[in-house]
Amino acid sequence: MDSKKVVIELQNVKREFLVGDEMVHALRGVSFKIYEGEFVTIMGKSGSGKSTLLNQLGCLDTPSSGEYLLDGVSVRTMSRPQRAVLRNRKIGFIFQNYNLLPKTTSIENVELPLMYNSDVSSTERHDRAIEALKAVGLGDRLYHKSNQMSGGQMQRVAIARALVNNPAVILADEATGNLDTRTSFEILVLFQKLFAAGRTIIFVTHNPDLANYSSRNIMLRDGKVISDEYNNNIQSAAEALAQLPPSTDE
Ligand SMILES: Nc1ncnc2c1ncn2[C@@H]1O[C@H](COP(=O)(O)OP(=O)(O)O)[C@@H](O)[C@H]1O
Ligand SMILES: [Mg+2]
Numbered sequence: 438m439d440s441k442k443v444v445i446e447l448q449n450v451k452r453e454f455l456v457g458d459e460m461v462h463a464l465r466g467v468s469f470k471i472y473e474g475e476f477v478t479i480m481g482k483s484g485s486g487k488s489t490l491l492n493q494l495g496c497l498d499t500p501s502s503g504e505y506l507l508d509g510v511s512v513r514t515m516s517r518p519q520r521a522v523l524r525n526r527k528i529g530f531i532f533q534n535y536n537l538l539p540k541t542t543s544i545e546n547v548e549l550p551l552m553y554n555s556d557v558s559s560t561e562r563h564d565r566a567i568e569a570l571k572a573v574g575l576g577d578r579l580y581h582k583s584n585q586m587s588g589g590q591m592q593r594v595a596i597a598r599a600l601v602n603n604p605a606v607i608l609a610d611e612a613t614g615n616l617d618t619r620t621s622f623e624i625l626v627l628f629q630k631l632f633a634a635g636r637t638i639i640f641v642t643h644n645p646d647l648a649n650y651s652s653r654n655i656m657l658r659d660g661k662v663i664s665d666e667y668n669n670n671i672q673s674a675a676e677a678l679a680q681l682p683p684s685t686d687e
Contacts, residue, residue: 443506444605444637445471445494450503452489452660463489465660466503471606471639476632478648479641481657487641488610490657494639495608496524508605525553529599533611535591537583537598543570544579547598554602569597573627589620596627600636607631609640613647619681625650625674650674 452464463486471477481487492498493505496512505512508527512520529550530536537546547566551557557565570579573593583591592612599607609628613621629650632638640651648654649672656664 441472441474443470444473444508445469445639446504446506447493448504448506450490450493450500450505452486452493452498453501462660464493464500467657467660467662468503469655469662469665471637473637474632474635475653476628476636476638476651477640477653477655478651479639479655479657480643480645480648483643485657486660487643487657489660491608491610491639491641494606495528495530496520522553525550526602527605529602529604529607531592531595531599531607531609531612533614535583535588535595535615537591537594540582540584542580542582543575543586543594543597546583546594547601550598550602565601566597569601570594572600573597587620588616589623592616592620592624593627596624596631600631606637606639609638611642612640613644614642619678619684622674622678622681626678629674650677 447467447469450464450467451462454461454463467490479487479490489498493500496507499513507523510523512523515523538549544563544566547569548562551562551565567579570576573596575590575593575597578586578590583594586594613624616624625647628638628640632652640647648668651668652671653665653667655662
């Protein structure tokens with residue numbers, strides 16, 4: 438593994454919150470490295486620190502102590518505006534509730550992360566958005582608005598938006614949490630395709646079944662890593678999908 442590039446490195450990251458006069462220890466010293474091309478699921482029960490950890494990884498929050506290196510850059514030493522640029526360039530976010538702009542076309546939603554990058558012309562922005570939408574199987578939905586699409590389609594738009602900047606890492610927060618079983622597997626198939634194409638993915642979830650489909654699983658409890666294991670028997674989401682009963686709503 439050591440010849441591979443380290444995309445993310447956490448060194449003894451702690452995060453505390455003062456609530457009234459009580460100190461809440463949301464992260465109690467988390468350390469790990471994530472290498473380029475890994476598909477990592479991060480699991481744990483409610484309250485175990487998943488969201489707090491994701492906020493650290495996504496540069497949305499800073500640790501109380503410890504170090505976070507994203508693509509070799511120390512996030513702690515950066516100013517807030519520098520962190521915002523880093524976040525925009527290095528990370529593709531995918532959320533449970535899609536976070537698309539309402540009544541806005543797929544193309545416009547996917548172009549959005551490129552708007553903050555003056556190196557990208559409007560023509561290139563458009564072309565890259567189309568390419569990303571085709572990659573997630575939405576080549577025929579370019580001009581549909583978000584309110585004209587199903588949950589699975591909206592999540593595909595969100596995945597295209599996460600890909601369009603060619604980020605160092607894709608961070609997903611319960612990305613299948615709002616979807617029915619069949620649609621969840623369709624989205625999981627897409628994640629496995631991205632993994633096969635060499636993308637680095639971190640997928641935070643409370644659903645233990647998903648660990649069967651990722652290459653590595655990190656388990657949190659009470660703000661600590663209680664296990665961190667590689668999966669040498671990755672199951673195929675496409676096969677699982679094929680075995681599900683056919684959809685009833687068609
Ligand atoms: N902004 C905050 N202020 C105070 N306590 C927080 C804050 N965010 C999280 N916590 C606490 O930190 C712990 C971990 O929370 P969280 O990271 O949201 O866990 P999870 O996402 O696994 O459910 C919980 O005890 C939670 O109450
Ligand atoms: Mg949470």
